Amino acid sequence: QVQLVESGGGLVSAGGSLRLSCAIFGTIFSNNSMGWFRQAPGKQRELVAVITNGRSINYADSVKGRFTIFRDHIKTTLTTLYLQMNSLSPEDTAVYYCAYSDSVDYWGQGTQVTVSS
Numbered sequence: 296q297v298q299l300v301e302s303g304g305g306l307v308s309a310g311g312s313l314r315l316s317c318a319i320f321g322t323i324f325s326n327n328s329m330g331w332f333r334q335a336p337g338k339q340r341e342l343v344a345v346i347t348n349g350r351s352i353n354y355a356d357s358v359k360g361r362f363t364i365f366r367d368h369i370k371t372t373l374t375t376l377y378l379q380m381n382s383l384s385p386e387d388t389a390v391y392y393c394a395y396s397d398s399v400d401y402w403g404q405g406t407q408v409t410v411s412s
Contacts, residue, residue, distance in 0.1 A: 297321035297401045299393050304406030311383050311410070317376040317393030317403055325349050328396040331364060331378045333389035333408075343391070344378060357386070383410045 330345030344364035
């Protein structure tokens, strides 16, 4: 069974930085897709960044050059996925979710990121 637990959200001023972490517990396949999504109030959930096939990385246009996704395979049953967010703007305010895709999609509980102007 796979479980995802996010951390690292909070309140930050515009122009600031945050690093989100997602602990993925369980045995996973490194070539499966894993990534970050976000959902702002009144909007649909959208893709922020994703790692596919173990190495290909894609970003939403709105975060390119500001956000970086990377991961650390700590041990067989624990992988940590990160999202480094720089130059944050109020438009980045949302609940951020990490996700891992296997035969089913696994989601974390979400972490709130609020950027004040």
